[in-house]
Amino acid sequence: MFKMKFYDRLKALRISSSMTQKELSKKIGVSVVTVRNWESGNKSPSMSAIISLAKTFRVSTDYMLGVTPDIETDNALLNLSEKSLILNYRVLDNYGRKVVETLCRLEKQRVTDNSIVTLSESQRPCRYIPKYLMPSAAGFSAPLDGEEFEMMLVDGNVPYDADFAVSIQGDSMFPLIRNGDIVYVKKTSELKNGEVGIFSVDGAAYCKQYYIDNNGNLTLVSANPHYKSTNVFISADSNSEVRCYGKVLLKTKTSLPNYFVK
Numbered sequence: 001m002f003k004m005k006f007y008d009r010l011k012a013l014r015i016s017s018s019m020t021q022k023e024l025s026k027k028i029g030v031s032v033v034t035v036r037n038w039e040s041g042n043k044s045p046s047m048s049a050i051i052s053l054a055k056t057f058r059v060s061t062d063y064m065l066g067v068t069p070d071i072e073t074d075n076a077l078l079n080l081s082e083k084s085l086i087l088n089y090r091v092l093d094n095y096g097r098k099v100v101e102t103l104c105r106l107e108k109q110r111v112t113d114n115s116i117v118t119l120s121e122s123q124r125p126c127r128y129i130p131k132y133l134m135p136s137a138a139g140f141s142a143p144l145d146g147e148e149f150e151m152m153l154v155d156g157n158v159p160y161d162a163d164f165a166v167s168i169q170g171d172s173m174f175p176l177i178r179n180g181d182i183v184y185v186k187k188t189s190e191l192k193n194g195e196v197g198i199f200s201v202d203g204a205a206y207c208k209q210y211y212i213d214n215n216g217n218l219t220l221v222s223a224n225p226h227y228k229s230t231n232v233f234i235s236a237d238s239n240s241e242v243r244c245y246g247k248v249l250l251k252t253k254t255s256l257p258n259y260f261v262k
Contacts, residue, residue, distance in 0.1 A: 129165055218233070
């Protein structure tokens with residue numbers, strides 16, 4: 001039998017309490033960075049912090065410190081399937097762990113939320129896809145290369161070929177996409193002129209219309225004519241690193257702004 005490390009125990013208690021790192025940090029009066037360092041094993045909490053954590057999770061300080069037995073050696077023993085799940089979880093990378101943790105939290109919410117029961121069969125959530133946040137700023141670290149996402153339940157109204165979702169902030173793509181809209185994206189690196197995609201240019205991410213001319217020059221276009229200044233031009237001989245994450249699956253057919261139509 002394996003013994004849980006402090007950081008594993010802390011993370012397990014937080015997740016089972018359906019609490020984010022930010023929420024936990026506020027409850028015990030420390031920064032989010034501090035909680036992250038505790039959970040990664042980079043730093044250890046003070047005794048006063050351990051007491052606060054124990055009170056928050058309603059366990060003894062001995063349990064927090066690992067003095068009392070882990071859950072696997074408690075009277076309420078885990079079955080073989082549960083132990084296997086834990087062992088498999090511990091060999092996952094950060095992305096895999098985040099997916100599993102999110103799925104468990106959402107499934108717990110689903111089975112305990114009475115409102116889900118009242119939904120018709122066609123309305124019930126049928127699958128999970130990652131949802132990323134697209135900040136309103138024109139340039140920022142591309143979230144799709146990191147872990148800033150959450151898993152969301154989607155129903156039959158969401159396109160079946162959608163691989164992930166992006167929450168859009170800003171009006172640069174109005175009227176195709178409104179501020180606050182969630183768009184669904186199909187992973188592909190090939191787009192036709194006029195289609196909307198999620199792109200990364202030298203590490204900065206954009207939701208724009210795609211246009212490439214006969215000379216190979218690429219322009220990422222804002223659909224809103226009032227945001228022409230946010231268009232992104234990449235010449236054919238540029239050394240910029242350009243990546244297409246996928247095609248935005250819009251309900252209406254898209255078209256290029258008039259100044260690109262010959």
